[in-house]
Amino acid sequence: MTKTPVSKLIIQLSIPAIISMMVTNIYNLADTAFVGQLGNSASGAVGIVFGFMAVLQAIGFMLGNGSGSLISRLLGAKNNEQASKIASTGFFFSFIFGAAVAVCSAFFLKPLVMLLGSTDTILPYAQTYISYILVAAPFITASFTMNNLLRYEGKATLGMIGLITGAVLNIAGDPVLMFGLNMGIAGAGLSTCISQIIGFFVLLSMFLLRKTQCRLSLKLILPKSLPDILGTGLPSLLRQGLNSLSTVVLNNCAAVYGDAAVAAMSIVSRVIFFTFSFALGVGQGFQPVCGFNYGAKKYKRLKSAFFFSVLLAEIIVIVMSVGLLIFPGDIIRLFRDDNTVVEIGSRALVLQGIAQLFLPFCMITEMALQSVGKKLGASLLSILRNGLFFIPLLLILSNVRGLSGIQEAQPLAVTLAIIPSAILAVKFFKELPKDSVINGGEVSGQ
Numbered sequence: 001m002t003k004t005p006v007s008k009l010i011i012q013l014s015i016p017a018i019i020s021m022m023v024t025n026i027y028n029l030a031d032t033a034f035v036g037q038l039g040n041s042a043s044g045a046v047g048i049v050f051g052f053m054a055v056l057q058a059i060g061f062m063l064g065n066g067s068g069s070l071i072s073r074l075l076g077a078k079n080n081e082q083a084s085k086i087a088s089t090g091f092f093f094s095f096i097f098g099a100a101v102a103v104c105s106a107f108f109l110k111p112l113v114m115l116l117g118s119t120d121t122i123l124p125y126a127q128t129y130i131s132y133i134l135v136a137a138p139f140i141t142a143s144f145t146m147n148n149l150l151r152y153e154g155k156a157t158l159g160m161i162g163l164i165t166g167a168v169l170n171i172a173g174d175p176v177l178m179f180g181l182n183m184g185i186a187g188a189g190l191s192t193c194i195s196q197i198i199g200f201f202v203l204l205s206m207f208l209l210r211k212t213q214c215r216l217s218l219k220l221i222l223p224k225s226l227p228d229i230l231g232t233g234l235p236s237l238l239r240q241g242l243n244s245l246s247t248v249v250l251n252n253c254a255a256v257y258g259d260a261a262v263a264a265m266s267i268v269s270r271v272i273f274f275t276f277s278f279a280l281g282v283g284q285g286f287q288p289v290c291g292f293n294y295g296a297k298k299y300k301r302l303k304s305a306f307f308f309s310v311l312l313a314e315i316i317v318i319v320m321s322v323g324l325l326i327f328p329g330d331i332i333r334l335f336r337d338d339n340t341v342v343e344i345g346s347r348a349l350v351l352q353g354i355a356q357l358f359l360p361f362c363m364i365t366e367m368a369l370q371s372v373g374k375k376l377g378a379s380l381l382s383i384l385r386n387g388l389f390f391i392p393l394l395l396i397l398s399n400v401r402g403l404s405g406i407q408e409a410q411p412l413a414v415t416l417a418i419i420p421s422a423i424l425a426v427k428f429f430k431e432l433p434k435d436s437v438i439n440g441g442e443v444s445g446q
């Protein structure tokens with residue numbers, strides 16, 4: 001972590017993260033395509049439940065990134081015992097929080113689904129689908145946490161194995177349960193539930209078999225560390241939580257224009273997330289390098305890692321955006337062969353494909369601030385990009401420009417986020433100390 005050239009190290013850590021993201025998102029797209037065969041209402045239900053799953057992801061990422069950021073710095077300072085206590089606390093509380101959300105949601109299932117943006121015709125599909133997700137909820141949150149713990153240890157390959165196992169099982173289970181056993185939308189939900197639980201135990205086995213530096217044990221839980229974990233992970237909660245809230249607001253605005261509009265925007269969201277996930281994998285490879293070298297006081301390496309990650313992520317986004325801009329209609333039609341869905345989705349896909357060119361710098365800046373414990377700055381960027389810019393723009397533009405405004409809100413929010421990201425990045429590097437001085441010579445960090 002402190003001696004391998006940063007470019008080589010980030011690429012090594014990014015590859016398993018990219019593969020994990022790719023496989024997981026291929027599942028999401030395959031699930032969307034399979035469910036799309038059941039009609040616009042069923043396809044819209046996937047988008048509705050996606051907002052709830054973002055809440056579970058927010059919990060898992062909050063505790064995973066919060067504890068992971070702390071353990072990377074502790075491991076950099078060679079304090080492995082304390083790192084295990086932080087990891088155990090993050091893992092067990094993630095499972096508990098996931099279970100609590102599932103139980104509370106089960107009592108208010110119909111109001112919850114309507115709150116998420118469902119229409120009356122989408123409602124029965126969404127209720128069926130989400131009921132299976134509730135069963136798997138604590139396993140989903142804890143899996144996200146474990147994957148992040150592994151990533152911050154520099155063991156991203158182990159996390160990749162767990163995620164790929166769940167995704168492959170999910171992809172295989174969808175057609176069998178949905179069409180082979182004629183379960184329809186219930187089959188999609190059951191497939192997701194089973195695969196997530198199996199993926200959880202695969203990830204857990206990595207810790208139980210001692211393939212990691214950190215250990216997970218009830219005896220190691222350190223409750224007093226929870227506020228620090230939650231505080232450090234707050235940017236992730238805000239980022240993912242606001243994504244969920246944004247999805248809810250987006251679904252409600254789109255629902256005015258019918259199930260086709262909800263289905264179209266749901267498909268666009270998943271396609272964009274798939275294309276950007278490759279760049280996100282670079283960010284995930286950067287985070288442990290950033291946290292570890294910050295803890296080891298290798299600040300020059302941290303700077304090199306930052307700028308290399310931004311460049312690599314930007315190149316990836318440019319390459320991935322080409323197809324979106326040239327074949328938007330064909331891409332949408334892969335998931336729902338409906339002219340109205342294609343028409344609505346194509347314009348939104350092109351606009352978001354252009355806007356995501358600004359995302360790599362914003363993403364890496366936010367991840368850098370979070371990885372070194374700059375909670376306020378990281379939280380501010382999360383709030384601005386995912387909430388304070390997007391949601392007001394969505395509400396205003398949907399009223400002023402109708403459906404066109406709904407398509408334009410997200411791209412405009414992403415573009416505006418570059419300004420605060422640049423300000424905080426400059427401030428961060430100005431305040432960053434120089435490398436330690438040994439025997440009168442400055443450590444190069446290279």
